[in-house]
Amino acid sequence: MIAVLGSFFTAVEIARLAAGYPAAVLGVPGVIFAFMLSRRPGGEPVLEKLGSAAALSVFAGASVWIGSQMAGHPVIGGAVFVVLMAGSIWARRFGAVVTRLGAMVPLALIACLLTAGSGTGHVSWWPICGWMALVGLSAFVWVRVVRWVAEKLTGVAGPQSPQAPAKRSPQRPGMSTSTRMALQMAVALTxxxxxxxxxxxxxxxxxxxxxxxxxxxxxxxxxxxxxxxxxxxxxxxxxxxxxxxxxxxxxxxxxxxxxxxxxxxxxxxxxxxxxxxxxxxxxxxxxxxxxxxxxxxxxxxxxxxxxxxxxxxxxxxxxxxxxxxRASDALRARLVMTLGALGSLLEARHNGASTAKALAAFDDAANRLDSSARSHRLHRAAAQKLGTGYGTTPADAGEALLATRRPVHALAASEPGPRERATAKTVGLLRRALSAPADPLPDLPEPAPTAPLADLDAALRQFAAAIPALAKHQPPKAVESSEALQPPVSTT
Structure with missing residues (x-):
């Protein structure tokens, strides 16, 4: 909220001193940009931060033109809106960097909807589009500076963008997930x-x-x-x-x-x-x-x-x-992503590197997994109420992996030990097992004798026992890379 207030007052001053517009014309988008940006994970390289700032500025400026078209030419404005929104989702197929840059599109388009509906869409789009671009850049700077100061004062890293996998998984036959989601968005918005x-x-x-x-x-x-x-x-x-x-x-x-x-x-x-x-x-x-x-x-x-x-x-x-x-595809992709984040955390501890960002990335992956597991959890509860729920379900796999959060945080607060290499090997074996859940599980290393590593190993073994429940939902090939299944930005 500090970043939101800073962005708001900066935008109001820009409107009052430089642009000569009513304060709300730039102040309200300044609030929207900062609030939605604050939910976006960080941790990307410096060059990508600069690219994101530039992208937000450009789209923020363009949102004024789109808003003006929606007021006077709803068909043209709506068509541009749909193409930009669907295009930002379809572009996820090109990797994590393009996905994060495309995440700037929804920020500007939501502000554009507010502009079109507030009566300010009738304001001449030039030169206000330039001032709006400056407001977008100001919001980006406020969010990043406040987050950086908070991390320095507290020592707690903010939400981190998922790291790209070292090797992309083969895609399942047919239409890719990003194309499916882009088509759905285009039709729904139309x-x-x-x-x-x-x-x-x-x-x-x-x-x-x-x-x-x-x-x-x-x-x-x-x-x-x-x-x-x-x-x-x-x-x-x-x-x-x-x-x-x-x-x-x-x-x-x-x-x-x-x-x-x-x-x-x-x-x-x-x-x-x-x-x-x-x-x-x-x-x-x-x-x-x-x-x-x-x-x-x-x-x-x-x-x-x-x-x-x-x-x-x-x-x-x-x-x-x-x-x-399919819900099972989304769940499996996020299981893979969470295991990958856990493996990165264990690797960072082995190499003696800082684990703050790796732990934040694991927490973010676990939160996404929890979101995908909710529907399976409710389905399991309903089946049990009706007396039709027996045996292990996909919800059990999600719950077992989510149970690793407490021992992982306890482990991150302790000194690294040699026994963690066996746990890291277990994580790697389980990741490979997810690509073929119907196959027999490999022999896992012996669990650690003492907590918190013993608790983590126990949770991983519960997860291993639940992997076969995913077999009946298995697609013809390995699940698509989790990058395509990531929401563009955690704004909504």
């Missing part, structure tokens, strides 16, 4: 734009925002369905909360601006408990922002709820039926 303009008139943005947010960070049909439900429930709650707030607080006053920052902070904290809380907070923020620009939350309550629910339904339906990404 439908959301069409339904939005046909059914909700000048309030079409809510349908598009909902469809984009539900589709953006999901991998696999199970994750998509869960996020769609959470998005719908959270959006309804957030819209109701925003309506209540406008009853007691003037929508155009300073109190409303303060409440926006408070709600953003609460949304960030509550996300770790449930995405529904986060969706409620973001929807409340958007409602307050639109209220600041003159839209009545009370009069538009029903329209917003209908548009939000329709957008979520569209995203789930498209992702479920159009070239779907």
């Amino acid at each position: 439908a959301a734009f069409s339904f939005g303009h046909l059914l909700f008139g000048e309030h079409w943005q809510w349908c598009v925002i909902s469809a984009m947010v539900v589709s953006l960070g999901t991998v696999g049909r199970g994750d998509l369905a869960l996020k769609g439900v959470e998005r719908g429930l959270g959006a309804m709650a957030g819209t109701l909360v925003a309506t209540l707030i406008t009853v007691v607080a003037a929508p155009h006053g300073t109190t409303s601006i303060v409440l926006i920052f408070v709600v953003l902070a609460l949304a960030s904290v509550l996300r770790s408990y449930s995405y529904a809380y986060y969706a409620a907070g973001i929807t409340t923020t958007l409602s307050l922002l639109y209220g600041y620009f003159g839209e009545s939350a009370q009069h538009l309550l029903l329209i917003r709820l209908q548009a939000l629910v329709l957008g979520a339904v569209v995203a789930v339906a498209v992702g479920w039926f159009l070239v779907p990404v």
Whole structure:
């Protein structure tokens, strides 16, 4: 939130002193850029940081033009929006660096939706696009500087970008995962734009925002369905909360601006408990922002709820039926990624290198795995309730690997020992076993006798016992590289 406030006040000063625009025209995008960037992992090389900063500046400036086209030429603006969003997802096939650079596209496009719906889309796109590019660069600098200072003061590394695998896994036959997800996004957004303009008139943005947010960070049909439900429930709650707030607080006053920052902070904290809380907070923020620009939350309550629910339904339906990404594929890819992060951590300890970034990368991989395991966890619980759940399930594999988090953190706080090489060998064997879960497991090294390494070895052996449960979902070839299955940015 320090970075968000810094970006906001910098953008306001740019608007007031240099550009001569109303403060909200640049201040609101400054908040959006910084808030969404703060959820993006770091740890990339310096040259890539500079490339990301330049990419965000360019896309931030371009978002003004797209917003102006959406106001006057909705077909042209919507088409450009869909192409850029789908293209940023399709480009993931070219590796981790292109994936992270493409992650700047959604940041600018979400700001563009807000610009188009706030009435500022009618502002002449030049020279404001240049000032918007400067606001985007300012937000990037604020986030990175605040994160760097926090890491120096606390010694705790922030979220790290997943490292590219040394050897890419062979892709399964047919359409690649990145192409599938890009096609799903293009169709979902096209439908959301069409339904939005046909059914909700000048309030079409809510349908598009909902469809984009539900589709953006999901991998696999199970994750998509869960996020769609959470998005719908959270959006309804957030819209109701925003309506209540406008009853007691003037929508155009300073109190409303303060409440926006408070709600953003609460949304960030509550996300770790449930995405529904986060969706409620973001929807409340958007409602307050639109209220600041003159839209009545009370009069538009029903329209917003209908548009939000329709957008979520569209995203789930498209992702479920159009070239779907199987939930088991997403789970297996993230199992591989988490094991790879664990192997990198053990290797760093063996080489005497700093483990702060490796531990942060492992935590990030485990969080992604937990997201993919949620649908399997619910399916297992439902099957057990109905009396049809027997034996080991894919959810057990995810749970067993997630159980390594506590011993891994305990191990990271201890001195390296020679026995860790056997554990590293176990991790390597399990990674290879995931490519052919139906094959007999190799003999694993003997577990360590003392904690925390003994606890880690025990959790890995539980994971090994659950690997055969993945066999019935095994594709014809090894699962696609986990890079293609990464969400573009942890903004939603």
